[in-house]
Amino acid sequence: MANGTPTTRVPWAQQLLEWVDARFPLSALWKSQVSEYYAPKNFNFWYFFGSLALFVLVLQIVTGIFLTMNYKPDAALAFASVEYIMREVSWGWLIRYLHSTGASAFFICIYLHMFRALLYGSYRKPRELTWLFGVVIFLSLMAEAFFGYLLPWGQMSYWGAQVIVNLFGAIPVVGEQLAIWIRGDYVIGDATLNRFFAFHVIAVPLVLLGLVVAHLMALHETGSNNPDGVEIKKTIDPKTGHPADGIPFHPYYTVKDLFGVMVFLLLFSVIVFYAPALGGYFLEDNNFFPADPLKTPPHIAPVWYFTPYYSVLRATTDELKWVIGIAVLAFMAWALFRRGSNRTRFALLGIGVLLLAGLYELEAKVWGVLLMGSSVVIFAFLPWLDRSPVKSIRYRGWMYKLALTLFVFAFLVLGYLGMQVPTPVLTRVAQVGTLVYFAFFLLMPWYSAIDRTAPEPQRVTR
Amino acid sequence: MRSLCVAGFAAAALTLGPLAAHAAEAEVRLDRIAADPTDLASLQSGARTFVNYCLNCHSASLVRYNALRAIGLSEDQIRDNLMFTAEKVGMPMSIAMAPKDAKEWFGAVPPDLSVIARARGADWLYTYLRGFYRDPERPTGWNNTVYPNVGMPHALWRLQGERVLKEEAAVKDGKPILGEDGQPLRVATLEMVRPGTQSTAQYDRTVYDLVNFLAWMSEPHQVARKQLGVWVLFSLAIMILLAYLLKQSYWKHVH
16 A cells, blocks of 8 residues: 555455445345344254245245246147156156155145144244234145146046036036136136146245245244243343344254255155155056046046045035034034123124024035135134143143144044045045044134143243 | 066966956956066067057157167167158157047047056056957957956957957855855956967066066156166265254254
8 A cells, every 4th residue: 555554455245245235134134034033942853844845845936947948838738748848858857756746745844834833832822923824825835736736637637627626616606607717618628727827837836935925024023933832032041132042043943954954855855766656646647647528537536635625525415514503503502601792692693593594505515615615724713713821732731632633633534535435434434534623623712721731831941 | 587477477367356247347456567667678579569569559659769769779770670650760659540530440549658557557557468358249359357348459469369258156165156245256267269379478478578668668767767866865865964963063052
């Protein structure tokens, strides 16, 4: 330097960061959301599945982009274009298997992620909105999977879509017109394929990404729950000013989740490279027959992740309507004698009368559709159905533990039955499963309140 | 060479079990085979059978002739021995028969066979192609035990010969076996009335090779997939170890 005063040289990377930070809160976002986002230090195995679901979402988007480059959303070309990807496109078979296996992996991660919430009461106050965004993500994911499954244009793609869209036809008065409007045709056809493609590659993914951002923002506002269900923000370390039981998400959970992703990828790769169809569960055998509108397959079964709800649909027969009717009468009797204002009493009785009228008026098929929809949407009400003084299963009593065990068992049994050809006995089992499934939710205000719980600790334990 | 246990399968196949009342839904016990996409001799033999006997009515329009280089054939070998209708070795295995004519002649359009082994399974194809018998009531003169009243005639009959279905009462220890409805069960057996050019063992081998080829054709990259998988799993195992050590080193101060 000319005047001889030494100057400290600022590294160019730091200069660039300062330049960006003056214009965009990059460092501030990184700090608030990652490096100084304090997460409970006692996350266990079940806490891997949120980050894994995010990983699979990215995997699906990236592989999906490359599939879109060669896929043809045309009823005459779609089936062959998928096989073109499998045979002629460089690494096409790998990209396609990653995507098809990723679809199932996504549901495995989401189901386990939701099970974690049931274990530790993650949906409870103050995380109700995180949970609600999650339920809408789950619904969107189901829509995404449903639209995507039509695209290979095989027999199961075609007839699966036919069955599901026909469900809308069960809605009284407007049903038929609604089904035609959804299909754009009287049967599933080229128009349907085109619009499902549009929904699958752009509309639903956009919604999903937006919802995932909202889900994470809501989570980071309240802070994460943990296996003890205690709020770590209540105990602030006076020296650091941070939660005493919290550790920064980065680097602690970034390195832990990295390990989780690697283990996941190993299991995932075993399927992709050695059993991509997984015995017909991830890629159904019948879907290697091209779609034929004139040939109905003898047995139409959805992919495994939809089968619990499909079972609920099939289990709803005229007999089950009687059982629902008795349940509604029991509900009305309870409403009549419960304490509280007369206004609520009349409102509840009114709902009961409406349900009874619906049972009388609407055929079992319509109720099947209603129950199938309810079996998914009912998750949204969990924050208000659960009256337990504690969040985590560690401090709950035997009633919730039993209820959750029965619920998971019913879910698995319904899932299995949804893949089988229905017989009178299996339908009866599915009906019992359906009742157990709904009882878990509808009786929760009662059993979660009277359950004998242990006191929650002040601090996280392990 | 693969050991030839197909003769055993043939003997098992002759006893087809009780005839179901409604033939269209017949559940037939399938003979199991293990397809081997690395057995090039078998795949080449299957390719020859496929081109000679199947590719006239069935197409494999998602497969190009030059894809057969992957089973050890040169382009010249493919062109000289396996291409009868196509002009260029890069063309797909399509057929000249119009679907409309096919529908008129057979009652149904013969399906494209590109991915048939993934749709039906190798066991089904192996049993089906060994299940034809003479049936004068059918328009083609042929029927099938696996796919009753199928529209397809027995394309390989010169090799296998002609068989007829014989139904007799099922007997065990000198007593007739009764079914669930209390009626005596009947067992169907296939009896050779005019042998073909191949013995039963030879014919089973021919069909095995053909099905092996169909299974390969339904997913030509399956060998590459399994080979690549070894490297991927090996690399991931190392990555898991490194990620675990990284996690442990960061977490050692968290109590």
